[in-house]
Amino acid sequence: MNIEEYKGVFVFAQQVDNELSGIALELIGKGKDLAKDLGTEVTAVLVGSDVKGLADELAAYGADKVILVDDPELKEYRTEPYAHALASVIEKYKPEIMLVGATAIGRDLGPRVSARVHTGLTADCTQLEIGDFPINPIPGKEQLHNQLLMTRPAFGGNTIATIACPAFRPQMATVRPGVMQKLPKNEGAKAVIEEFNPGFTPDNKYVEILEVVKSVVDTVDIMDAKILVSGGRGVGSPENFKLLDDLAEVLGATVSCSRAVVDAGWKSKDLQVGQTGKTVRPNVYFAIGISGAIQHLAGMEESDLIIAINKDETAPIFDVADYGLVGDLNKILPALTEKLKTELAAK
């Protein structure tokens, strides 16, 4: 592998049902930072069926170039044809950096592709920067420059590790959704579009999709919410989430929940905050009856303002809350909702 041949920052522009996922735009935003440091461009790799129309949106959010792999085999996400598409793009265009979202798609696609092209993959990154490896000079070891330094939580959020991939290209990372910032939309910006089809011949690795079962609940994206009213097992019952719904309505907020609530079947998985759910950082995060397992904290502790209500004064949620109230949510929430109604009506 001649590392010098590998140039440019590539991002996998995930789309589902021919709509771009938020992570695609976030990766372009971060990719621009990295490309600037390296003096190169950002290329979005758009894979799907009849998805050419999405290229302008990628351009509007900062992509300099779009490589389009468009084929009927790519209509729904399946590991093999998507892995073939992305691995073929990597082999042909030789990017130095390849970013993929750490979504249920990207966490399947990324490892398959990294194994195919023989490079390292760092999972679930929360920070990416260009720097030296080793970070500090070590006598007798060459210090490499312009390396991608990939930082990620591990051990359930107990530790932070920074990883490099010095001897292989591309340097691949999956990136947690909701952590990187997308750029402001620049309507009318155009990117160079290059179409590439490596050919798709179904073999034993192509699985058959028998059925696509979409979640019947309204898909509100908790990652977009400015205010989240989040409930845990302490809420007591699915019916009692009404107290949270009422508060959320007054504040124009969205209701989310902890893993315990999903496991109990009270709420659907797409509302789950935490390590195995979504990473959120709203302006305000209300943690209601959430004890605050470390896996939960990993998904919300970057929120600007955290207000916790819990009857257990030793709950770990109080270790990250800006304001913690030890008390009964059944008494506090209805009163808070009523008072807020009055306050907001007076404005």
Add this chain to the structure above:
Amino acid sequence: MKIVVCIKQVPDTKGGVKFNPDGTLDRGAMLTIMNPDDKAGLEAALRLKDEFGAEVTVVTMGLPKAEDVLREALAMGADKAILVTDRVLGGADTWATSTTLAGAIRNLEYDLIITGRQAIDGDTAQVGPQISEHLGIPVISYAQNIKIDGDSVIVERQYDDRYHVLKAKMPCLITALAELNEPRYMTPGGIFDACKADITVWGRADLKDVDDSNLGLKGSPTQIAKASDKVRKGAGEKVTLDASESVDYIIDKLKVKHVI
């Protein structure tokens, strides 16, 4: 039917996490459990065994003490256990780990390989899909339901807002979610037998079609630049007030922060 289940002994992340001076994990110093997603994968295999009479082989790569987790699997009902352990395999990243496990599995007959989606120490979710790539078989990740249909598997594959019902011809690799099932307990008889059972131990020489340059720390494309404990931002104020005072307190804070 022959099923291979890859399991991992992991530090219980609720306990403390310890590092070697070089930034790698000091696994020897931590309490360990069978990784939860792997345990669900093992349970799924054992249910197929109950239904169809499959032979279940568990494989782990790790330090010699990873034998404990294999004995637990045997006590739950697995038929055979293989420990892949060798000094030259130490410090492996996901690439080198998946290369090693694929090298071990090439010695075995299998219709189905089941791994956990991810381990609670690394949380990468990479090793399962990477093994499948090395072996050239299909992968279905994030399985929330597994059924057998003749020479195929039918699997519900979870996504954020939907699931796909997928059908793949065996051999195939599936990565299991912890919510797939409720793993069974070890039986007293099982524990008794598992204590006496033979565990096959394989080293570097037993791995098939694997190059030395792809193993252990040296064969790992990714390298740790820095590792440290997470620094949390710390607690703010904690107050105990009656309901109406609590309400005033929260509203005051929301005003100060210009939320309302």
